[in-house]
Amino acid sequence: MSLRVGYVREHFSSPLLQYALADQEKTFTLVECPSGTGQLISRLTNDEIDIAIALTDPLISGIAKGSQAYKLVGSYVSTPLNWAVITGKDSKYKAITDLKDTTIGISRPGSGSQTMAYVMALQQGWDTSSLKFQVNNDIHGLIKSVNDDSTSAFMWEWFTTKPYADSGDVRFIGSVPTPWPSWMIAAHPSAERANPSAVREFLSNLSGYVRSFGSEEQRKSASVEFIKDKFGYPEEDIRAWLKTVAYPSDCAEIQTQVVSDTLRVLExxxxxxxxxxxxxxxxFFNIEIVKLTSA
Structure with missing residues (x-):
């Protein structure tokens, strides 16, 4: 039985998509989760996927809050994620400081969009217990909410939302990079759903596509063309993003300090x-699968 791999269809997923295209034996099936990490965690819980490639902070906070639906098994992106702070095209908000005591839009409870709102509040010195949220499911619902004034702003990855800012649908009023590597890989802990040997093989093969995609040679042309073809982003945006992103050499490795440091900030x-x-x-880890490192 093939693994069901949940993912978000963004430029970050390009190496995974390349792997899926080459997977002639259909050892895994991709399950798109457009609402992001909150939806990925929900589908792990509801037996709809076996593996999730998702944002580091919601994965870690989910386990910290007691979720038994998954354990960490690997790493996917080793650089921070740059979250844009986004408001409506005609809204009154001009800077992050204007957002204090307002309602922030999020995709789902436990999502990266919610976690990063807490991090933004921490940076601003706001009382995090007083934050107010409205769930708007996906990027389209979030954009609608800032333009009908039901929310003041929302947070989403910079390059994913840049086309909406370029077209004038929304405005960027700041950004907040994650204080941790941005993407990790989680799997259901049961061998029936995520057989350790199958997951290890998946991670080993994914590592090859990650290394190829992130290589200096591929970044010059092939990786640019793949993203342009799959996502339609302008070439200048793709090249700017590729300068900021790094992938691990081995997707089956996790630095334990990443988890402890992330927990400290989340706390x-x-x-x-x-x-x-x-x-x-x-x-936090499935030690049958993951290789833990100290540096």
Whole structure:
């Protein structure tokens, strides 16, 4: 039985898409999750996918809050994600500081769009417990909400939303990069749904496509053309993004410090609360699959 791999159809997923196109034996099936990491976690919980390639912070915070639907098994993108802070085309908001005590749009509870709103609030010195949110499901619902004034702003990856800003549908009023590597890989802990040997093979093969896509040679032309063909972004935006992104050499490795550092920031932001004695990092990983490193 092939693995069901949940993903978000964005430029970051390009190496995964290249792997899927070459997977003649159909060892895995892609399941698109347009609402982002909140939807990925929900589908892991509801037995709709077996593996998720998702944002680091919601994956970690989900386990910290007690989710048993997945464990971390690998890394996908090793550089931060640059989150744009986005408001309506005619809204009154001109800067991040204007957003204090307003309602922020998010895709789903537990999503990266919500987590990063907490991080933004932490940076601004706001009381994170007073943040107000409205769920708007996907990018189209979020754009509608900032233009009908039901929310003040929302946060989404910079290059994904740049076309909407370029066309005048929304405005960027700032950005907040993640203080952690942006994408990780999680799998359901049961061997029936995510057989360890099958997941290890998936991660090993994905690593090859990640290394190829991120190579200096491919970045000059082939990777640019692939993103242009699949996503329709302007070439100058693609080349600008490729200068900012890095992938791991081995997708089956995770640095334990990434998890501990992310938990520390999430705790400061009020997203998670550590149990007495602190978090047990062992609960975050499937050690049958992942290779843990200290640096």
């Amino acid at each position: 400061q932001a009020g997203v998670v609360s550590a149990p007495e004695g602190g978090f047990d990092l062992a609960q």
